[in-house]
Amino acid sequence: MTAKDNNDLASVFNDWVSVKQPANADSVALRTDAYFDRTQQIVHHYGDKEVVYAVFLRRPVLSAPRLVLQWLDQIFEQEKIKATYYVAFPEGEWVGAGQPILYLKGSFEQLVVLETILLQKLGVCCVAACNAFQMAQALPEVDFIAMGARHCAGYEMQELVEYAAWVGTQAAQKKSGSKGFIGTAAASTATMFGLDAGMGTMPHALVGYAGSTVRAAEMFHEQFPDQILGVLVDYFGKEVTDGIAVCQRFPELADQGKISLRLDTHGGRFLEGLNRQTSYSLIMRHAPETLQRYCSEKELTHLTGTGVSAAAIWWMRERLNEAGFKKVKLIASSGFDVTKCRMIAEAKAPVDCIGTGSFIPSRWSETYATADIIAYNGQALVKQGREFLINFARQYVPGL
Structure with a gap:
């Protein structure tokens, strides 16, 4: 598996976003909050005003406005909305808590019904x-x-968060050359990464169906001989035994680095051959400084606990190397969020690839974006406590 560079990713993403289905303007009134619909009727009766909206989140984020801007462009065109938006932080830039990412300027009557969908399409992405x-x-x-597709509440959410993985990767590559996300599990979003199909190994269900891990590998290879042989090895609780057996069954693929063993050990048990003490010993041997500082209970679990810990990755790598399969790659999955990734890095665990849906926010309240009107007919005005939005806006929106 190889990561594409920034230029490649930008090109293929532009191809992906260009074929997205247009917004359905007729559905906006049905999907927006009722009080915005009623406000539109009131403003229509008493007279319109030009307003400026400031859109922001309450926590630090990366700016990821591409999909919401595309939607605004479509709605503006279809509904003949006379409005302009100003992007304060381009895609991939760091945004501080409370700093508006974008501003909208135009007819209050036309813009007021867009707020619900606008916020849905921005907060979770960022x-x-x-x-x-x-x-x-x-x-x-x-x-x-x-x-993360299986953890999403429908395809629209999946599209938002996998676009976000693309944005995070672009930013990481630009900052430090990190590989980042190289694909997604589903073909519909994999195209933004330059792929024509989703990525992955196999589900536990296939191993159960086959009756053995080796047989599942044989079935996979028979049907997809040109693909990397990605095998899930924890089904029977014999990650080491079954992993080595797969390599012995396909020694040429192992020597060519065309086998990837995926560790997805359940959090209720240790990987085969490990316990708490042996896990501590592994980390002390490979990264002793990690355990020589204070670690929270969660951090210790990531290092030496049950499931796919740093110790489990080290143990599997050592056993494969001893068996002569040094080119076989390790894929890890199961709860890989920012904290777990940092602990795996601190322990120098030799993992080649991580499958994760944990870049989706675990605390949904963090994703709530907010839009406040900060000016009416050119006069700055905002609710008490949000005056800072006006000060931010003056450098981006003309006439404030």
């Missing part, structure tokens, strides 16, 4: 992009696969 960026920064030499 937070997920920030998480994806931090994960890529923590493990710059590791490939990531966006596997």
Whole structure:
């Protein structure tokens, strides 16, 4: 697996976004909050005003406005809305808490009904992009696969967060050359990464169906002989035994680096051959400084606990090397958020690829974007406590 550079990613993403379906302007009134619809009727009756909206989040994020801007362009054109937007922080730039990412200027009557959908399309993207960026920064030499589709509330959410993985990757590559996310699990969004199909290994269900890990690998290879043989090895609780057995069954593929073993060990048990004490010993041998500082309970679990810990990755790598399979790659999955990635990095765990959906925010309240009107007919005015929005806006919006 290889990561594309910034220019490649930008090109293929532009191709992807150009074929997205246009917005359905007729559905806006049905999807927006009722009080915005009622406000539109009131303003229509009593007279319109030109307003300026400031759109922001309450926590630091990466700017990820591409999809919402595309939607605004479509709505403006279809509904003949006379409005302008100003982007304060271009895509991929760091945004401080409370700093508006974009401003909209135009008819209050026309813009008021857009707020609900506008905020839906911005907040989650910016937070997920920030998480994806931090994960890529923590493990710059590791490939990531966006596997959050199953955790999304429908395709629209999936599209938002996987676009965010793209933004976070762009930013990480620009800042430090990190590999970041190289693809997604579904074909519909994989195209933004220059792929024509989704990425992944196999589900546990296939191993159960096959009756053995080796047989599942054989079935996979028989049907997809040109693909990297990605095998899930934790189904029977024999990650080491079954992983080595797969390599022995396909020694040529192992020697060519065309086998990837995926660790997805359940958090209720240790990987085969490990316990708490042996896990501590592994980390003390490879990264003793990690355990010589204070670690929270969660950090210790990431290092030496059950499931896919740093110790589990080290253990699997050592056993494969001893068996002569040094070119076989390791994929890790199961709860890889920013914190876990940082602990894996601190322990220098030799992982080649991480499959994760944890760049999706775990605390949904963090994703809430807010839009406030900060001027009416050129006169600055905002609710008490949000005056700072006006000061920010003056450098971006003419006439304030």
